[in-house]
Amino acid sequence: MSNDRLNTVNFPLPSGWALKERQKYGKKGAGKRIAKKVRKILEGYFLAGNADKSDRYTAQDMYQALQQRVLEGDIEAEDVPKVSTIQSWIGRYTRQHREHAAQTSVI
Known part of the structure; x- marks a missing residue:
């Protein structure tokens, strides 16, 4: 076996791994989004639980x-x-809701 053949066999990354078209940079958030109608429904569930603490919805609910x-x-x-995904949305929406409530209470 030649020396070049040995180097390619033992190399841990596949051929073409450094090509620009295979890079995954700049694709953050490129996945599927929650539909607007579904987001509005989730907001309703969140706000219902926020108004009445005994009626809180978990992500599973x-x-x-x-x-x-x-x-x-x-x-x-x-x-x-x-x-x-719903659990992540709840975390983001809770943070946004608290920030909005803090801003409106200051004003």
Whole structure:
């Protein structure tokens, strides 16, 4: 075996790994987005739980409520996000909601 053949066999990365078209930079947030209609429904569930602390929705509760909406024909099944996506959305929306509430209470 030649020396060049040995180097390519033991190299841990696949051929072409450094090509510009294979780079994944700048693609943050390029995935599937939550549909506007679904986002509005999630906001309603969040605000209902915010108004009455005993009626709080968890991410799993919201997911099940969205699945029920699919059965009723209000939304499409492919528009329902995963539980982990809903959980992330709750975290972001909670932060935004608190910031908005803090700004309006100061004014």
